[in-house]
Amino acid sequence: MSPYVKVSTNLVIVLTAIVSASSSMGQELSDTPEIALGQLSELIRWSGVLSSVVLVLAVVVGMRFIHNIVQQISEQFVQRRLLLHKLETILQFAVYITTTIVVFNLSLRVDERVLALIGGTLAVAVGFGLKDLVASFIAGLIIMIDRPFQVGDRLSFDEQYGDVVSIGLRSVRLKTLNDDIVTIPNNKFLSDTTVSGNFGELDMHVGMDFFIGYDQDVSTARAIIEEAAASSRYIHLPRPIVVLVEQTVLDNYVAIKLRLKAYVLDTRYEKLFETDVNLRVIEAFRKKDIKPAAILHRHLQHPESEPAQPPLENSAKGTNS
Template sequence: MAVLGSSAAFAQDAAQVDVSQLGSFIRWTGVATSLIVIAGAWVLLRLLAGFVSQFGTQFAARRLTMQKIATIAQFLIFIATAAIVLALSFRIDKTVLTLIGGTAAVAIGFAMKDLVASFIAGIIIIMDRPFQVGDRVSFDGFYGDITAIGLRSVRLQTLDDNTITIPNSKFLSDITSSGNYGALDMQVVIDFYIGADQDIDRAREIVNESALSSRYVFLAKPVVVLVTQQIVQNLVTVRLRLKAYVLDTQHEKAFETDITLRCLRAMRENGITPPQMLLPT
């Protein structure tokens, strides 16, 4: 019993020594200052986000550039804040470095392995640039605009106005398709189907003219109408595939709707009808 009592007392004394040593490493006045630094960084990030949003609304041509600059600035603010807080809150010496290094190693190896992986992936995304803030991308069944590239995740806003949060590490192994890759304009593909016995030349002219006369079209790049014949579910069809560029990715669906309405009205006026069912032999 005496041995057990002495062992418990020794463990309690050791714990008290560790706590007292840990307390001596902390700069309590610096902790208060660190809270002010964190609050200042939060306010700075909010101001940056508000400025970029307002600037992008007023100057659409510079929207993507400002979003890219804001993403890099956010990374720098996060890293600078962490370094300042660490320097203010702890007395850095060999003992503290050993303590922090050992704790960080355990945390990284176990509890924070996914977070660290996403952080490293975020840096790779910024450097390798498979996509950029403002790009309209397709990833894992989701389609929309990249609104933010953070330390842990990427935010994607779908065309249904849903915000999807995706861990950065997912982008290292899965395929991502970017429609505009840093540009405001983007190619839009629209298919129209008519019967094989219809006036194909006139139908092609209608599709081409509908695209060229749309207020959303980007005329600096070509408008192409490809024609192919297909059999789909016992229907002999002629597919007219329009490939045209929209001025701004934000107008993609408005562009598609505008052209579709123009084509359907013009084809109806010219007596061009949809595909007909194959007759049994």
């Protein structure tokens, strides 16, 4: 949703609420000359409406300009990318709220009658039609204060995985790894579990699993995985590289699982890092003849067992002689 639509929607909601409340109170309004239906037009400042439209357009252009500037600076100063996105989000909240208040004051003649009418109308509207919208708005403020995630974080939420590109008054926009934009209402984050891969940092933990046969050289395989990760161009070396080894059951037979725990230097390179390490490990495993897990067939013979009897033909020949 664009900033123009966001600000305009708030104004439309207020005006619609006034009209709906007036029509629903029909008889009462007709008995009260002070707030008669015909006087509602007097509450609207038509010159202010024009000024509000100009203000909204100016805000749209200004926020778009700021967004482009932030994007350009982020590309030049990668280490400050997340900080710039945070500041942009805070500025958007402040501008949207301020613009909504200013548009309201410019478009309506606010007095005691208007406040009483709007107060009662909003109470009914929130209870019925605006419950989800207000819940999302409040949730957006809570997200900004509590900060379970931030703009630029790589987020996993409700089977969606991607980067947070914006935190708005109503929703959060997530850009998936397939370049799809997913819009999630803010109030969803108050009740469901959210997983942040980097939590405000550029580097991010990446876990990768490798499986080899139970009879293979585990030490060599582990050294290969460590070297493949350490030599990748996308590795964040200040963080440790760990390879954990454990036995596991894979398709009903025992295998050796080696789990790599490393850090990529930027969340944007997560999949490139995984691809790079996988290619290196596969090639090295092939050279060292380290094979994947497979079912082993063992032929066991008891040490105290008697030797096998000779063939019947040999024994028969020995008897004849």
